[in-house]
Amino acid sequence: MPDAHNIIENFIDGKYQAPVNNNYLDNIEPATGLIYGQIPNSDVADVEQAVTAAQQALPAWRALDLEQRADYLIAIAQEIENQLESLALAEATDNGKPVALARMVDIPRAASNFKFFAHACSQFASESHAIANSAINYTLRQPVGIVGCISPWNLPLYLFTWKIAPALAAGNCVIAKPSEVTPKTAAMLGAICQKVGLPNGVLNILHGSGASTGSAICNHPKISAISFTGGSATGAAIATQLAPKFKKLSLELGGKNPALIFDDCNFENTVAEVFRASFANQGQICLCASRLYIQRGIYEKFKTALIAKAQALLPQDPLLNDTKMGAIVSKDHLEKVLGYIDLAKQEGGTILAGGEQVHLSGRCQQGYFLQPTIIEGLSNNASCNQQEIFGPVITLQVFDTDEQALALANESQYGLAATIWTQNINRAHQLAEQVNTGIVWINCWLLRDLRTPFGGMNHSGVGREGGLEAMRFFTEPKNVCIKYSAT
Numbered sequence: 001m002p003d004a005h006n007i008i009e010n011f012i013d014g015k016y017q018a019p020v021n022n023n024y025l026d027n028i029e030p031a032t033g034l035i036y037g038q039i040p041n042s043d044v045a046d047v048e049q050a051v052t053a054a055q056q057a058l059p060a061w062r063a064l065d066l067e068q069r070a071d072y073l074i075a076i077a078q079e080i081e082n083q084l085e086s087l088a089l090a091e092a093t094d095n096g097k098p099v100a101l102a103r104m105v106d107i108p109r110a111a112s113n114f115k116f117f118a119h120a121c122s123q124f125a126s127e128s129h130a131i132a133n134s135a136i137n138y139t140l141r142q143p144v145g146i147v148g149c150i151s152p153w154n155l156p157l158y159l160f161t162w163k164i165a166p167a168l169a170a171g172n173c174v175i176a177k178p179s180e181v182t183p184k185t186a187a188m189l190g191a192i193c194q195k196v197g198l199p200n201g202v203l204n205i206l207h208g209s210g211a212s213t214g215s216a217i218c219n220h221p222k223i224s225a226i227s228f229t230g231g232s233a234t235g236a237a238i239a240t241q242l243a244p245k246f247k248k249l250s251l252e253l254g255g256k257n258p259a260l261i262f263d264d265c266n267f268e269n270t271v272a273e274v275f276r277a278s279f280a281n282q283g284q285i286c287l288c289a290s291r292l293y294i295q296r297g298i299y300e301k302f303k304t305a306l307i308a309k310a311q312a313l314l315p316q317d318p319l320l321n322d323t324k325m326g327a328i329v330s331k332d333h334l335e336k337v338l339g340y341i342d343l344a345k346q347e348g349g350t351i352l353a354g355g356e357q358v359h360l361s362g363r364c365q366q367g368y369f370l371q372p373t374i375i376e377g378l379s380n381n382a383s384c385n386q387q388e389i390f391g392p393v394i395t396l397q398v399f400d401t402d403e404q405a406l407a408l409a410n411e412s413q414y415g416l417a418a419t420i421w422t423q424n425i426n427r428a429h430q431l432a433e434q435v436n437t438g439i440v441w442i443n444c445w446l447l448r449d450l451r452t453p454f455g456g457m458n459h460s461g462v463g464r465e466g467g468l469e470a471m472r473f474f475t476e477p478k479n480v481c482i483k484y485s486a487t
């Protein structure tokens with residue numbers, strides 16, 4: 001558990017412990033730009049200890065009655081709810097997101113992840129296939145064993161638990177690594193597991209960089225499956241490394257998500273929701289809309305409304321209760337996003353709103369703040385329309401016909417999430433069928449039902465999370481065929 005000096009330790013075999021190599025990384029608060037803690041930079045030796053603990057815990061955990069396993073997950077969810085305030089504060093401090101957002105979305109969703117999979121494991125049925133008069137097949141879905149869960153910094157506890165909960169529910173033991181940029185709530189989860197009496201070794205939480213800890217987890221021969229969320233380049237590197245090792249791999253990667261906005265949309269609602277889809281969490285959600293295609297009849301009016309909203313959304317200290325726009329997660333990331341804005345100018349774009357770093361006063365004077373940024377005038381193949389920026393930056397383009405909108409949306413290497421804004425339900429269905437993304441929202445964004453398949457195609461990932469898809473990923477199907485004699 002983080003101590004008074006904010007030194008975080010690994011959680012292995014039910015206990016907090018220092019990394020074997022005694023190496024630590026600084027943890028920086030994005031709102032202040034100051035170091036406020038340290039985390040282990042764990043390596044193969046720590047992973048080895050975690051795997052040993054998981055191996056010892058596995059037989060009892062996988063043999064546990066489903067109801068008892070579910071009870072542990074429910075107890076974790078309840079404890080997350082009990083600690084809502086301290087977890088939300090930790091998340092906002094660590095990540096720079098508005099504390100109100102962490103309180104309303106991130107932490108409640110982390111609790112929901114455990115509750116959802118506590119129930120999902122009791123609903124997860126296996127198949128049977130009869131061969132008339134001669135045999136019956138039934139499929140066992142057995143835990144994979146020891147699995148690795150690696151998550152990013154944008155929705156720290158939300159995405160960490162989105163992987164851990166189904167992995168545990170399916171009867172696996174877990175070695176999990178949060179992003180080194182946002183380790184704090186993951187570290188607090190260890191104490192929650194202790195408090196509810198989760199058996200030692202069932203969940204092990206290691207901290208450190210991708211190069212050291214992440215790659216040691218991916219490469220450990222006893223870890224049979226890896227569930228990863230993060231950048232597409234990292235996903236590609238992991239897939240390359242793991243291909244000859246034949247591990248199960250789920251990749252939830254980046255997006256460059258189109259919003260198709262038609263003349264006949266419900267204007268007020270669409271402006272509000274598309275704005276939220278663009279800038280929620282400082283635009284740092286893989287599902288955020290980043291390419292806005294607006295039909296000609298409402299283009300100017302829509303643009304004017306978006307600019308007014310962007311100019312009114314002022315970044316503030318994330319720890320203030322009324323903050324709606326917090327800090328960018330790190331200096332490196334701020335520089336990356338600003339680099340894209342410069343590139344947009346070089347490629348002929350016009351900045352309609354934002355585009356500049358914001359310097360606050362007081363405790364946040366060295367923080368990483370950026371205005372919501374709106375760009376127009378770029379071609380569809382410009383860098384800002386093709387590469388994931390992962391920040392509060394959107395581009396606007398005009399279209400005339402449904403066919404044009406679809407062609408523009410599909411001109412992308414990514415395929416994560418599309419939104420369609422129209423009151424013509426036939427058009428919406430037709431476009432939803434043809435757009436190349438794993439998720440389509442019609443007249444809404446990030447309306448989540450945890451039972452649905454979640455993930456993308458092409459450079460946005462391989463496989464799906466959520467609901468029974470996650471239960472399938474974290475189990476091995478084994479078919480058993482019984483021959484009988486027909487009398």
Ligand SMILES: NC(=O)C1=CN([C@@H]2O[C@H](COP(=O)(O)OP(=O)(O)OC[C@H]3O[C@@H](n4cnc5c(N)ncnc54)[C@H](O)[C@@H]3O)[C@@H](O)[C@H]2O)C=CC1
Pocket residue numbers: 150151152153154177178179180208209210211213214215218229230231232234235237238252253254255285286333336388389390
């Ligand atoms: N869900 C998404 O779509 C996300 C996309 N990104 C994109 O990726 C870019 C880079 O951001 P990063 O924080 O560097 O994301 P990343 O993809 O490097 O990090 C995600 C997680 O993977 C781990 N990791 C990194 N290298 C690894 C390796 N070789 N083996 C195993 N684990 C490894 C990291 O420590 C972290 O826990 C961002 O600028 C953004 O464009 C970042 C975070 C989430």
Ligand SMILES: O=C(O)/C=C/C=C(\O)C(=O)O
Pocket residue numbers: 152154155159162229230252284285286287448454
């Ligand atoms: O499951 C959700 O609701 C959201 C998931 C978001 C990501 O995977 C992401 O931003 O990386």
